[in-house]
Amino acid sequence: MKKGYFYIALAALLLPILIRAFWFYRGTVERPEIATPDFASFTMPEAPLNENTNDEVEQLGGTVIIDQTHGNQFSMTEIAAFTSAIQQRGGKIETLNDSFSLDFQLKYASAFVSISPSFSFSPFEILSLQNFAERGGKILVFTDATRNFISIDFISGNPIAIGDSNAANSLLKVFDITVNNDYLYNTQENEGNFRNVFFDEFGKSELTFGLKEIAFYGTHSVESASGLILLGGSESNLSSMNDAHHPNHGGAALSADGNVAAFGDFTFLSSPYSNYTDNATLISNLADFVLTSEQSLTLQNFPYIFTEQTVNVYISPDLNKNTSLITALSGLQSSLRFRNIGLNFVDEVPSSGDTIIISTFLLDDDTQAIANKFDVEFNSTIQTVEFGEVSSSGTGIFLFDSTKNGNTLVILASISDDVIAMLSLFSGGSINSCLTADNIAVCSVGFGDDFGFGGGFSEETPFEEFPSEEIPTDVEATPTPSG
Amino acid sequence: MSDTNSSWERVRGGILWIVIPLIIGLILASSVVPKPVIGVIRLEDAIYGYSAQNMIKQIQYAAEHPEIRAVVLVFESPGGTVVDTEAVYFELTKLREKKPVVTAVNAMAASGAYYLSANTDYIYVKPTSLIGNIGVIGYLPPSPFIIEDIITTGPYKLWGSPRDSDMRQIEMVKQGFFEAVTLGRGDKLNAAPEIIFSGQIWVGSEAVRLGIADALGGEAEAAAKAAELAKVAHYEVTDLAELAGVNTFGGIFFLQSEDGMILPYPNKAGIYMLYIPPLPIQ
DSSP: OHHHHHHHHHHHHHHHHHHHHHHHBOSOOOOOOOOOOOGGGOOOOOOOBOOOOOOOOOOOOOEEEEEOSSOOOOOGGGGHHHHHHHHHTTOEEEEEOSGGGHHHHHHHOSEEEEESOSSOOOHHHHHHHHHHHHTTOEEEEEOOTTOOEEEEOTTTOOEEEEOSHHHHHHHHGGGTOEEOSSOEEOSSSOSSSTTEEEEOEEOSSGGGTTOSOEEEESOOOEEOSSSEEEEEOOTTOEETTTTBOOTTOBSEEEOTTSSEEEESOOGGGSTTGGGBTTHHHHHHHHHHHHHOOOOOOOGGGTTOOOOSSEEEEEEOTTSOOOHHHHHHHHHHHHHHHTTTOEEEEESSOOSSSOEEEEEESSOOHHHHHHHHTTTOEESSEEEETTTEEEESTTEEEEEEEEETTEEEEEEEESSHHHHHHHHHHHHHTOOTTSEEOSSEEEEEOSOTTTOOTTOSOOSSSTTOOOOGGGSOSSOOOOOOOOO | OHHHHHHHHHHHHHIIIIIHHHHHHHHHHHHHSOOOEEEEEEEOSOBSHHHHHHHHHHHHHHHHOTTEEEEEEEEEEOEEEHHHHHHHHHHHHHHHTTSOEEEEEEEEEETHHHHHHTTSSEEEEOTTOEEEOOSOEEOOOOOOOOBTTBOOSSTTTTTOSOHHHHHHHHHHHHHHHHHHHHHHHGGGOOSOHHHHTTOOEEEHHHHHHHTSSOEEOOHHHHHHHHHHHHTBOSOEEEEHHHHTTOOOOOOOOEEEOTTSOEEEEESSOSEEEEOOOOOSOO
16 A cells, blocks of 8 residues: 555656656757867878989079069069079070160060050050061060059049069060960869969970979969960869860960960969979070070161171271271271270181171172162162162261171271261260161261252162262262251 | 544555655655656857856766756857867766757857767757857967067977978878767768868758758757657657756957957957858959
């Protein structure tokens, strides 16, 4: 009986607990094991250091002009690996500090390099650089997707990021190369970060010789319809423009003539990135590229038309070495010394080497042989292919012959005084006052015997000889044809 | 008289053997079987030392108190520092091994906040909540130089690490984040990794489609889901901040302009799991 009461009491005790338990709880919960990342297993992506460097470099010489006139967003220390490679090869680095010097500096430069420009190139600059490339000069344009120039919109007051692609394209478009206003990225295979992309497909060029893998660090994509894509990557290299892969867009492109190259990045020129993958080899190739311009020297390069340390000077026997001529020759010597070129006076026209031949129009056989190359005939007038018939009186001529054996400049005029005036023109370093074609320049240097107010060159009768009898002889004004 | 006595005996017996145990049972029931509580932990700030410690206190409180059967995390956060996010992540993992945890995203659970969300059992978002931005952001130190009046014992004592090394460490941190999301969401993810881990931030409805989140809903739905996972009914929803003795008055994480405006950038350089709104640059 007592036992029965106990169970009743126990049931009464438990009943509210059970009711409450069933009211609130609907079962037991089995919690799964929660998996967490194995943090200890994660490692830093290793830098792809490549210690294989080619210490043997060829001494090439040459001058590389580095643009500093277009709001270029870089410092020289950032491209130290590139400039060092140039200097190792005997190359000289010069900067372009004002646009007005561009034409002049391109006369002697082997290459022009513009890095991350912010401001567009002017039509004149583009024309100069186009001419430079056409005569064999090398042009390198580096851009960088990480370089943006922040400007303020004058109307809205909003900040605007201006990249370097537009400014670079102002120059590159004439070479059919376009730097896209994007960046390449790869989330699957990259060099430490999605924006650092690898390139392992290379267009055949001296620039890509010996390359197996290149890493760029924040690069625009570059394209060229007529040229060559130098650096191509895997299909997982995507453009930020549309998150897609473009097989015709790469990290760099070369123009069809092989003289102009554009790169979407220049960070690879900086340490430590310059020693990763085959970037050092690419930098070596770039240094070779800018110093091995096979420029055909023409009078457009004047006065930088000699490439050797010494220039032979041959003075025709019909010229009297009087004080005026000696003064003119000393001026010539000074101007050449300024460019580290010495003079060597010779009695015969040498068969090789850089040479200056100074003569009147009474040519000796050696000089005549050179003149014949230009189809120039000296009679009472000068007959030229480029300018037609030109009065010989008061006129001087530069003939320039650039061959494998050397560069020869022939300085001719009708009389000794005019020859001296021509030498002064040379020493002055400018032939802007002359009519100039690639290898011949016709200059007005004296009064001659047929000069008059009605004389000289006119639009109606260009370069035609004027009858000497119509020319007044008492006029002393110096003709100054516009140059 | 004997009948009266007998009746009284029966009543007394009933009181003794039924009513008193019943009353005792009723009294004991509330302590033996406490009313289930769904604890709510709110993060309405960036994740940094102060806010992370507040969260950890509440998580530990929830883990230690049996009446708290499940937890709802309510996010209104752009993320924050890596180390503080990881600190909360580890505590959250310990809690999840005991109790279900459900996320309710208000305006935003970005970057580090999503890192934590991924370590919960279910994620509710509002149709226009911002969620995702999976990834790490860091400011590289400057190239090292020496300063006349500062003497250090090594080249990186002042600068922390070489710039290149910093970039690679950020990549390592990223691996942890991606792995946490992969483990947390598993087969629920409906898009390729290159999309999920692209750093995009999505609105809630798109996030559900991609499997970044589970369903559209708010705190009430999250509490109901937490109760369902904890197998409880007639639960009470309680904010844990006060119970855990947390002072929700915030610290300073974001940069403040001279005129007192709070900017969306952290006030010191470092590595972050943080969503920074796009710069106002065209």
